[in-house]
Amino acid sequence: MGEKITSPFARHHLFRNPFGELTGRERAELAVVEVEEYLDWLDLKPSEEVRPAKLALQFIGPCGHGKSTHLLALQWAIARSGAEAEMPALVYFPEEGDQPALPSSRPLLIDEAQRMGWWRRQQLLGGTGPVIIGTHNDMSGALASAGFRVRTVDLSRSLTAERLCEMLNRRIDASRMGNAHPASSLCLTLEQVVVLQERFGSNIRTIEDHLYLHFQRFVLRGEPWLPVA
Amino acid sequence: MAACRITIQLNDSAPLSGGAPVSGVVIVNADKDVACKGLVVRTIWSTHGRGNVDTGEVASQQLFEGNWQSGQEARYPFTLPTAAWPPTYYGNYLNVSHYVSAQAKLSWAIDPKAQVEYVVVAHDAPDDLKPTVAPAKQSGFLAATVLGLIAVAFMVAFIPLLLLLVVVIGPIAGLVYFFKVILPKRITGPVSCDLAAPKVRAGENVRAKLEFTPARNSTINGIEWKIRCIEECVSGSGSNRRTHTSELFQDTVSSCGTRQLRPGEKQSIEFDYKLPTTAAPSLKFGSNLLKWTITARIDIPSWPDWTKNLEPIVLANATNSLPPRLADDEALGARPSSSSSSSSGSGSFGPGPFAGTVPSNKEKTVGDEAWLSQVVAQIREVQFESDALATVLEAVKDFSFPIAVTLENEIDTPDFFDEEHFQHWDDAEWWTGYSPNLNMDIGLAWEDGYPPEVESGRTWRGQASIVGYSAEQKQLLMCVQTA
Numbered sequence: 207m208g209e210k211i212t213s214p215f216a217r218h219h220l221f222r223n224p225f226g227e228l229t230g231r232e233r234a235e236l237a238v239v240e241v242e243e244y245l246d247w248l249d250l251k252p253s254e255e256v257r258p259a260k261l262a263l264q265f266i267g268p269c270g271h272g273k274s275t276h277l278l279a280l281q282w283a284i285a286r287s288g289a290e291a292e293m294p295a296l297v298y299f300p301e302e303g304d305q306p307a308l309p310s311s312r313p314l315l316i317d318e319a320q321r322m323g324w325w326r327r328q329q330l331l332g333g334t335g336p337v338i339i340g341t342h343n344d345m346s347g348a349l350a351s352a353g354f355r356v357r358t359v360d361l362s363r364s365l366t367a368e369r370l371c372e373m374l375n376r377r378i379d380a381s382r383m384g385n386a387h388p389a390s391s392l393c394l395t396l397e398q399v400v401v402l403q404e405r406f407g408s409n410i411r412t413i414e415d416h417l418y419l420h421f422q423r424f425v426l427r428g429e430p431w432l433p434v435a
Numbered sequence: 436m437a438a439c440r441i442t443i444q445l446n447d448s449a450p451l452s453g454g455a456p457v458s459g460v461v462i463v464n465a466d467k468d469v470a471c472k473g474l475v476v477r478t479i480w481s482t483h484g485r486g487n488v489d490t491g492e493v494a495s496q497q498l499f500e501g502n503w504q505s506g507q508e509a510r511y512p513f514t515l516p517t518a519a520w521p522p523t524y525y526g527n528y529l530n531v532s533h534y535v536s537a538q539a540k541l542s543w544a545i546d547p548k549a550q551v552e553y554v555v556v557a558h559d560a561p562d563d564l565k566p567t568v569a570p571a572k573q574s575g576f577l578a579a580t581v582l583g584l585i586a587v588a589f590m591v592a593f594i595p596l597l598l599l600l601v602v603v604i605g606p607i608a609g610l611v612y613f614f615k616v617i618l619p620k621r622i623t624g625p626v627s628c629d630l631a632a633p634k635v636r637a638g639e640n641v642r643a644k645l646e647f648t649p650a651r652n653s654t655i656n657g658i659e660w661k662i663r664c665i666e667e668c669v670s671g672s673g674s675n676r677r678t679h680t681s682e683l684f685q686d687t688v689s690s691c692g693t694r695q696l697r698p699g700e701k702q703s704i705e706f707d708y709k710l711p712t713t714a715a716p717s718l719k720f721g722s723n724l725l726k727w728t729i730t731a732r733i734d735i736p737s738w739p740d741w742t743k744n745l746e747p748i749v750l751a752n753a754t755n756s757l758p759p760r761l762a763d764d765e766a767l768g769a770r771p772s773s774s775s776s777s778s779s780g781s782g783s784f785g786p787g788p789f790a791g792t793v794p795s796n797k798e799k800t801v802g803d804e805a806w807l808s809q810v811v812a813q814i815r816e817v818q819f820e821s822d823a824l825a826t827v828l829e830a831v832k833d834f835s836f837p838i839a840v841t842l843e844n845e846i847d848t849p850d851f852f853d854e855e856h857f858q859h860w861d862d863a864e865w866w867t868g869y870s871p872n873l874n875m876d877i878g879l880a881w882e883d884g885y886p887p888e889v890e891s892g893r894t895w896r897g898q899a900s901i902v903g904y905s906a907e908q909k910q911l912l913m914c915v916q917t918a
Contacts, residue, residue: 213525213532213552217869221552222483222530227670229488269675301674318674384442384549418485422527428815428874428909 214425216383218392223425224381225374225418230278236380237272237279238373244280245287247357248313248336259312261336262354264319266344267361270411273340276361277315280338284313299326312336319345365408371399373410374417392431438544439465439503441537443476443551450554451517454567457553458514461537465503472540474499478515479536480555480566482723485528485679486668489720491566493518498537520567521718522557522751528681529666529723557716560634560750564719619733619741622696624650628731628743637714637752643706643745645731649696656734658690660706662727664715664749669722683715683725706731710749717748789849789912790821791856791903792828799835799900799916804872807836810901811873811911818906828901835898835916840868840877842893849878849912851903860902863914868895876910878903883917 215222228236248261265273277296285293295309299321308314308329316322319339322330330337331352339345346356374394406412423429445459461476475497481490498511517533524531533555538548561567620626624647631642645658664684670677690704706729718725727749733741802810810831817823846865851857863880866889870877879899881889889895903912 213530221532221550226484227487227668274675298673384551424874426527426909430874 215381218425219383220378220381220392221383222381223418223421224377224392225414225421231282232380233275234278234282236373236376237275238369238376239276239279239283241279241283244338245283248338259335260354262346262349262356263336263338263359264345264349264356265338265340265359265361266342267408268342270409271361271365272410273361274317275410276359277317277338277340281315308333313338316340318342362408365403365410367396367400367403370403370410370413371396374399374413377414437547438467438469438541439463439539439547441539441547441549443535443537443549445535445551445553448553450523450556452519452556452558454516454519456514457517457535458512459535459551461498461511461513461549463499463503463507463509463511463539465505465507465509468505469503469544470542471499471501471503472542473497474511474537474539476511476513476515476535476537478517478533480518480521480531480533482529482531482720484526484530484666484668484723486670487672487722489722491518517553517555518567519555520557520561520564521555521720522716523554524716524718524725526666526681526715526725527683528668528679529718529725531718557751560717560748562633562748564717564748566720615739615742618739619735622649622651622653622655622735622738623647623733623741626733626741626743628745630729630745630747632747634748634750635710636750637710637716638712640707640709641729641747641749642708643729643731645690645704645706645733646702647733648701649698651696651698653696654736655694655696656736657692657694658704659687659732659734660690660708661685661687661730661732662708663730664725664727666725667723684711712752714749714752716751789851789856789903789905789910790824790828791851791853791860791912792825792832792901793856793859794832794900794902794914799833799898801898802831802834802836804837806834807838808873810836811875814904814911818904824904824906828904831901833900835900837897838870838877838899838913839872839894839896840870840879842866842868842879842889842891842895844891846878849903849905849910856903860912860914867910870911873911878910878912880912880914881917882914885915 213221244263248263265276267273281294281296294313294315295311296315296317297306297308299305299316299318301318301321305321305323305326308316308326310333312334313336316330316337316339319330319341320343327348331348331354335354337354344358346358349356371394378392378394402413402416406416420429421431424431440463442462442464443459444462445457447458451457457478461474463474475495477495478493479490480493482488494515496513496515498513499509503509513535515535521531523533532552534550534552536548536550538546540546626645626647628645629643631644635641641662643660662685663682666679666681666683668679668681670679686708688706688708690706694702696702708729714727715725717727727747729745729747731743731745735741810827813827814824817827844867846867848857848861848863848865851860860880863882864885866879866881866885868877868879869875879895880902898916899913900916901911902914904910905912
């Protein structure tokens with residue numbers, strides 16, 4: 207049987223499952239993050255009682271709620287803004303093993319900041335800003351005591367259905383085959399996203415996992431595209 | 436408005452193999468006056484799916500540097516080598532694609548880019564399954580060397596800790612070794628178990644031999660071989676690291692039942708198993724792999740079993756130049772494992788390519804779209820039960836339904852399971868297509884020749900009756916009803 211070769215995604219004008227794993231750069235580019243607002247805040251002139259540039263932006267929330275994605279998006283946005291000569295450092299603290307060193311360059315981004323040991327914490331609090339941290343635990347008290355002006359974004363509460371819908375449809379759009387092909391008719395409606403949130407809450411990673419499997423069944427088994435429970 | 440738009444056209448869409456070059460043209464349409472610091476085209480391969488992206492650049496070429504005027508269309512032909520390995524693959528958790536990618540670095544504007552996919556087939560594989568063109572970055576090598584030195588320094592500095600770990604972990608590892616290796620050998624004696632050939636092609640037989648000479652009188656319950664294919668993909672890193680496993684194929688074959696063993700009497704058991712023709716190729720990347728394993732087990736009553744894993748490298752089918760299209764994991768992996776006394780196994784894909792039917796001479800009763808959807812849903816439900824599927828096809832053979840199909844290609848007669856069905860439909864002219872409403876591949880037959888308006892890319896609308904279905908290919912066969 208002579209069959210033309212096409213990927214299972216091609217008939218939907220996509221080159222991949224939109225909900226698969228992304229590179230760090232893609233994740234940053236597709237993130238729905240108010241980078242401009244955060245960059246403006248980080249450049250804000252401090253008031254007289256605060257040491258210059260001692261600003262701390264912290265994203266708090268459990269696993270899978272987008273802390274790392276926010277940090278990646280801001281890292282790339284800072285690099286693109288041209289305000290810094292090179293990519294700002296993003297330090298990840300593992301669950302076990304040696305604690306990485308904190309560079310002296312600023313701005314500094316820290317992922318899983320709640321895992322910092324005592325000495326690293328002292329280095330952070332004794333240093334300058336701006337710092338941008340992702341953490342499971344609220345560190346605003348310690349940061350404020352050390353003279354930082356702190357802004358806290360609670361990601362477990364800030365994910366609206368509209369934001370999630372935009373995020374997921376960006377994933378689909380980023381998986382299009384290209385300008386020469388029509389846009390995929392596949393999309394998620396706000397109604398469908400509301401149902402997803404009712405089931406999975408704000409855990410974006412779990413929602414992406416669910417959608418990945420659902421999309422595979424859609425292209426491989428011909429099941430209807432209806433990513434709801 | 437973007438400063439410019441890029442599209443890529445390939446000269447040929449045929450699959451490539453052995454590193455054959457890909458050629459085409461990069462087309463730039465400038466919407467504004469823009470300075471281009473470099474228009475670069477690349478050939479790359481990349482995994483996509485549930486695992487972290489593994490990717491490699493094969494070759495690159497700068498096509499242009501200079502200025503484009505608003506309204507200008509510029510065309511830049513290119514020819515670049517492609518990778519001989521890995522092959523294009525579409526699976527469940529793992530996919531491998533090859534692309535031509537073009538990007539223009541612009542001053543004071545977002546860099547436009549485009550990519551187009553091409554298919555690579557590979558009829559052989561490197562012994563280590565590593566991509567033939569890997570990202571050979573010097574920094575990677577340097578980093579590896581530095582990390583190695585750090586590891587050595589770490590070990591020297593923490594020798595006491597290492598000794599403690601050896602004291603704690605060593606006995607645990609020893610216990611495992613004792614139960615899995617030492618104890619079984621007390622019954623079987625030393626066992627040799629090896630593949631006849633390290634590489635085997637899809638559709639051909641994989642062979643292995645297990646030999647041992649018992650040292651004592653004993654009994655075994657039997658010897659079985661479990662052949663399995665999985666995709667294994669790692670996502671995230673650190674504490675967010677997760678491993679996703681999709682079982683694509685699984686079958687268990689029994690080579691022998693209960694057997695008395697006598698000391699000094701050599702036992703030789705052969706395994707001979709025909710792989711499916713669409714068996715997925717073995718693949719190995721940093722975060723993703725596709726692995727075939729054959730687990731040999733000597734079932735020893737009231738005693739730890741002897742087991743060994745063999746890992747054949749499976750190659751794509753040489754006579755099929757198309758990349759294997761795997762059915763989903765439920766179609767393959769969820770089937771109950773079969774056990775037979777035959778050493779060749781029975782891991783077939785079920786009732787054959789197409790279950791079919793031959794229509795009667797009765798005038799067709801006209802159904803509607805809603806009913807067709809219900810029929811298709813019923814077919815999906817019973818697709819792996821050959822008798823039930825045949826019943827459904829027989830029940831609807833005298834009905835016609837309205838359908839719209841986006842046509843793709845003219846094809847040979849589908850391969851029906853029943854020879855009578857094949858003979859009946861062999862005179863018809865067949866096209867493949869896709870029904871968006873049913874979300875299903877369609878094979879469409881014209882018994883008296885297809886009309887001139889039937890061509891690739893067009894949408895055909897009309898009445899058709901259902902004449903067959905393939906669970907393996909997820910394709911519904913229909914025959915056009917002319918007025």
